[in-house]
Amino acid sequence: MAEYEGMTVTSDVKSGNMVFEPILEEGVFRFDCSADDRNAAFPSLSFVNPKDRETPIMTTDKAPSFTPTFECVLGQQIVNLQLPAGTSFYGTGEVSGQLERTGKRVFTWNTDSWGYGPGTTSLYQSHPWVLAVLPNGETLGVLADTTKRCEIDLRQESTVKLVAPSSYPVVIFGPFPSATDVLISLSHAVGTVYMPPKWSLGYHQCRWSYDSDARVREIARTFREKGIPCDVLWMDIDYMNGFRCFTFDQACSPQ
Template sequence: MSKMANSEVKEAASDSTAGKMIFEPILEDGVFRFDCSANDRDAAYPSLSFMNSNDRDVPIMSNKVPLYIPSFECLLGQQLVKLELPVGTSFYGTGEVSGQLERTGKKVFTWNTDAWGYGPGTTSLYQSHPWVLAVLPNGEALGILADTTRRCEIDLRIKCRIQFNAPASFPVITFGPFPSPSAVLTSLSHAIGTVFMAPKWSLGYHQCRWSYDSEERVLEVARKFWEKGIPCDVIWMDIDYMDGFRYFTFDKERFPDPKSLVKDLHHIGFKAIWMPDPGIKHEKGYFVYDSGTDHDAWIQEANGMYFVGDVWPGPCVFPDFTQSKIRSWWANLVRDFISNGVDGIWNDMNEPAIFKAITKTMPESNIHRGDNELGGHQSHAHYHNAYGMLMARSTYEEMELADKRKHPFVLTRAGFIASQRYAAMWTRDNLSNWEHLHMSISMVLQLGLSGQPLSGPDIGGFAGNATPKLFGRWMGFGAMFPLCHGHSETDTINHEPWSFGEELKYVLKQEGLKIIILQLVRLSPKGVHGDFHCVWEFIAQA
């Protein structure tokens, strides 16, 4: 079907009225695709959530029929989908969301947002998962996915009803009912893929700060972990290692020899993770900008000019990761970058975040010249929620190719429901208080219930100053998170464990967290890079 015909079908479909959705079985027994009409089914954009888009688009032979059938209403270009479930049903999922674990009674929006200092009522965070896991009164479970990359309202405020509202038209996929939530998540993983195989060292404790601002400071922190016998396997480099925030560069005075730094870190048992973001400084003579311009790599405004927006380096242009040729160009930059001894890569600010913009991101009218298998040429409104995932994909795939002997490690701030195939994630700019400690537990669990099991918060809180008691308690819980990651922003007090002095040791001992802290030894591949008793002494000798 031509793009013009496809567009005409979509416009006609979006003006249809209401009714029960039509369905066909896909993927495996118990999984169904629903559309408003046959025309809507034919006109649907390719799936960016399914591991293989054909699995969503090609029906299978099955005698089963769905137990629950959604209804729809289409008006003024919007599609509202409703699924009624039995009284007593409770709702979970919805991806990266703050607040309570059970989502019954809540409403969220899937729109990746730079949400510094979010609270329990914030409706959009850094990742988008248009997915709900329903637990039925009989103990069975049902999953439902609105397979759209567009801004989507997930409304669970009416008891026993799931509502999705997004620009028309989009298919809805149901998984189950199956005997348990785990069975639903297993079936979901067959559709969207499982989490990438992380390297063993990434399961240890990670220490980060915005920023350790010199090679000397990085080594000082790493050696102090060693000297004090505190489990730690990874040191992270935030934006200040660069030359003027130019990505894929190193400051010649403060980080003059990154290869030597990484070699020294490896010698004492540490890995090094470094950050490149998507905002490339708009500056002739900067090799990444010049190369990207030669490759016609940048996202365009509606008028065809390259979009320029402010981020850390100042005025920036942004790679169009919806094109395979641009992902390959980015991958070459990654290959050269990791030749410096880089063990892992941290993609931040990739909603993409834009400074000095009311919306905190680029205009929705911007243009992506995407490949047909992703949806073709579309506005930023279509690709916004998938941008961070496509960046992570490009980074991960090149790291995988660069050294097949090693498992890549990528961390991404922004993502979509299938991002777990390429990257871990963290719950980003939290606050150093008890409410955010409490929320961090439900947020990590919620991400796991939405197909992203490898996640964790900034232990101790990113913004604000932790107290010894708060940090000690958070470290105890953090040891149990899949990603165990301490991080704090500039202008806060130091948040390395020893920074809290004797009081932290007392807190750990008095609150009975010795066993939990020692969990870090179990997770750490090097086992504290030494003897088990070092950690015991750190905790017990208060």
């Protein structure tokens, strides 16, 4: 018998330490609930080369520094990774609030959050990823390799808790000496972004929205008059005809 989110469960419950195998490169481990779960897992949409997640490397005999535990209840896979006291957490994707996520609970279930505030935990992108900084300065990354709704619960002291429909692999990067090392290793798995054009790195002015092209030109002229650098002016949806994409309202169209 187990209890989860206030519900008492009398059906069979699987639990225990997750099984692991080294993948990708030194210090990176894939964890699954069992060998059967590993074989039944969906292909990775996180790895730029999905085969990297499926192929163990044979050049290391090292064991992981930390091994998560799991519990499967009502079709949910609950993963807990206990880390040393004093660990701080970052990451969790596009979420409002402070950079540090210690003590937070985030859901990778996104909405059009036009009126979001400091407590909004679902914005426009899902990244089931946690960056953990240990008390000794070493850092590790935790990736729940699932596209389904995932709860990332960092409210318990120095514990990463992941809840998503079973089954899914968890990939741990490190611990490595620094956060930079972890992110470099992560980039070997998920790839890197293209070098952006220089203009895209400047100041972008955006609001919802401008009533006319004349108002946009006025904003641009005011930036120049005040000597404020501005590379891009963004318009939201008011320029559209009936808010329909790829259309222009007559009052807003350039003359």
